[in-house]
Amino acid sequence: MIKHKDIASHSMYHSLESNLNNKFTLTCLLLLFLLPLVLLHLQRRRRQPKNPNLPPGPRGLPIIGNLLQLGPLPHRIFKTLSDAYGPLMHLRLGQLPTIIASSPHTARAILKTHDHKFCSRAPVVALRRLSYGGLGMAFTPNNARWKQARKLSMVELFSAKRTQYFKHVREQEVEALMSTISRARALGPVNLSEAFLCLLNNITCREVFGWRASGEGECARSGFHEMVAEGIALMGGFTAGDFFPTLERPLNALTGAHARIERCFIEFDKFLESELDSRTRQAGPEDDRDDFVSVLLRLQEDPSLDVPLTRDDIKALLMDLFFGGTDTAAATLVWGMTELVRCQRAMRRLQRELREGLGEGEKPVVEENDLERFPYLKQVVKETFRMHPPSVLLIPRECTEDCVIDGYDVRAGTRAFVNVWAIGRDPKTWDDPDEFRPERFENGDIDYKGQHFELLPFGAGRRVCPAVTLGEAIVKLALANVVRRFDWEPPEGTRREDVDTEEAFGLIVHKKSPLLLVARTPSY
Numbered sequence: 001m002i003k004h005k006d007i008a009s010h011s012m013y014h015s016l017e018s019n020l021n022n023k024f025t026l027t028c029l030l031l032l033f034l035l036p037l038v039l040l041h042l043q044r045r046r047r048q049p050k051n052p053n054l055p056p057g058p059r060g061l062p063i064i065g066n067l068l069q070l071g072p073l074p075h076r077i078f079k080t081l082s083d084a085y086g087p088l089m090h091l092r093l094g095q096l097p098t099i100i101a102s103s104p105h106t107a108r109a110i111l112k113t114h115d116h117k118f119c120s121r122a123p124v125v126a127l128r129r130l131s132y133g134g135l136g137m138a139f140t141p142n143n144a145r146w147k148q149a150r151k152l153s154m155v156e157l158f159s160a161k162r163t164q165y166f167k168h169v170r171e172q173e174v175e176a177l178m179s180t181i182s183r184a185r186a187l188g189p190v191n192l193s194e195a196f197l198c199l200l201n202n203i204t205c206r207e208v209f210g211w212r213a214s215g216e217g218e219c220a221r222s223g224f225h226e227m228v229a230e231g232i233a234l235m236g237g238f239t240a241g242d243f244f245p246t247l248e249r250p251l252n253a254l255t256g257a258h259a260r261i262e263r264c265f266i267e268f269d270k271f272l273e274s275e276l277d278s279r280t281r282q283a284g285p286e287d288d289r290d291d292f293v294s295v296l297l298r299l300q301e302d303p304s305l306d307v308p309l310t311r312d313d314i315k316a317l318l319m320d321l322f323f324g325g326t327d328t329a330a331a332t333l334v335w336g337m338t339e340l341v342r343c344q345r346a347m348r349r350l351q352r353e354l355r356e357g358l359g360e361g362e363k364p365v366v367e368e369n370d371l372e373r374f375p376y377l378k379q380v381v382k383e384t385f386r387m388h389p390p391s392v393l394l395i396p397r398e399c400t401e402d403c404v405i406d407g408y409d410v411r412a413g414t415r416a417f418v419n420v421w422a423i424g425r426d427p428k429t430w431d432d433p434d435e436f437r438p439e440r441f442e443n444g445d446i447d448y449k450g451q452h453f454e455l456l457p458f459g460a461g462r463r464v465c466p467a468v469t470l471g472e473a474i475v476k477l478a479l480a481n482v483v484r485r486f487d488w489e490p491p492e493g494t495r496r497e498d499v500d501t502e503e504a505f506g507l508i509v510h511k512k513s514p515l516l517l518v519a520r521t522p523s524y
């Protein structure tokens with residue numbers, strides 16, 4: 001008979017033995033798993049030419065250290081490092097050679113001089129999956145598909161004619177936003193972050209699908225708001241697997257990134273499928289709608305296309321339009337209002353320009369045709385883009401051919417970031433760069449359409465945002481109306497200068513906490 005004590009020691013012995021066995025099995029498995037990776041790494045290193053003249057950067061740091069340096073706000077960390085190492089910096093992020101350009105001169109080298117070698121996109125995991133494996137436009141490598149998508153979008157989706165065609169949509173939606181703010185302000189401070197996101201969701205939905213996301217006349221959260229927010233969050237996330245391509249799958253499985261990306265992709269795909277299905281059912285000679293889905297479905301029938309447009313191509317393009325069109329402008333509007341409310345002098349000057357320019361009560365809303373009459377509005381928008389470009393590092397690019405920049409070797413396969421946030425805050429270009437001062441643009445001709453490398457909110461070169469005109473129209477129209485219609489103050493107990501500017505990192509950098517402001521009837 002085994003006594004109680006014996007049972008304990010017996011089972012202890014067994015658990016010790018099985019622990020040792022488990023540990024041994026685990027170690028063997030780990031070695032088996034790591035061995036091919038080590039071999040692959042060594043083989044890759046052997047293929048690299050010895051001693052290339054790389055741009056300066058923090059060498060010798062362990063790769064994990066480099067990865068951790070990314071922290072939550074990479075654009076700020078990159079700026080600190082660039083201040084120490086120079087405007088063209090080389091880092092090894094995980095397994096990836098990476099360069100970061102942080103001056104107008106080095107940005108020009110990447111986006112103009114060597115544009116043809118840098119106009120491919122880096123294969124970031126979430127972007128690849130959500131673009132149906134690199135279809136569509138924004139996340140596609142430089143290939144025939146991307147060239148065709150770009151050409152079609154410039155001619156069919158973002159032409160001046162089409163942008164003008166949707167003018168009434170933008171104006172109606174801004175009017176709906178005004179009514180929503182009027183109702184909401186009776187209840188307390190207005191959540192402008194939410195309001196601008198809903199506005200952009202509605203505008204994008206109407207342009208892309210032809211229907212509103214919120215209920216009639218409202219500017220409110222739609223059913224698929226969370227889905228869009230999750231997609232955008234995933235696209236901006238630097239997942240661990242992105243920096244260790246050979247370990248991509250296990251790392252992303254371990255961190256849960258894979259499951260999150262799959263969930264989001266499946267949800268979006270279901271949504272797009274049902275939209276396309278309903279269009280196919282309604283298709284007929286009487287269907288003369290001109291939203292982006294209808295345009296793309298018509299193009300699909302065009303036999304002269306170099307590369308046939310598949311259903312996945314269309315879904316990927318729709319995804320680009322949705323992600324590209326929503327958060328960028330919404331974030332810009334929030335930053336613009338944040339800076340204006342912090343800087344009462346600029347807010348007053350803009351209000352004066354808008355109110356005197358249109359006359360009190362003469363027109364209930366500012367229309368797009370009025371916008372050219374407001375030079376200070378233009379300066380405010382430029383200053384907002386300088387201090388808060390929503391896409392702080394642009395969309396990551398990949399170098400496809402070896403080249404030499406500023407005497408340094410850059411190898412094919414190197415990932416490239418242009419730190420447009422750092423360029424906008426560079427004291428060598430801008431006086432008092434952390435101060436919101438729209439007047440700095442009064443006498444210069446610096447613009448943001450990709451010709452001036454000091455100010456690059458839309459990028460530049462072959463990959464420049466194809467919807468610059470559309471984006472700036474939305475931002476100017478909404479800002480002009482919101483600022484003209486109401487006087488804005490921080491909630492009781494908060495001083496103007498204490499309205500925070502803390503950032504939340506993502507592909508698009510948003511204000512971390514929602515912008516809550518009190519809207520008052522103007523005293524005129």
Ligand code: HEM
Pocket residue numbers: 137138139150320321322324325326328329332390391394395456457458459460462463464465466467468470471472475
């Ligand atoms: C304030 C508004 C906007 C800003 C600041 C902005 C910014 C940008 C930036 C920085 C890029 C990457 C450029 C590069 O890599 O050099 C980009 C690309 C893109 N944007 Fe925009 N964008 C805005 C509005 C829009 C809108 C309204 C749409 C569509 C409805 C759109 C669609 C796209 C697409 C499809 C691309 C990918 C182009 C390509 O890779 O060839 N954007 N945008």
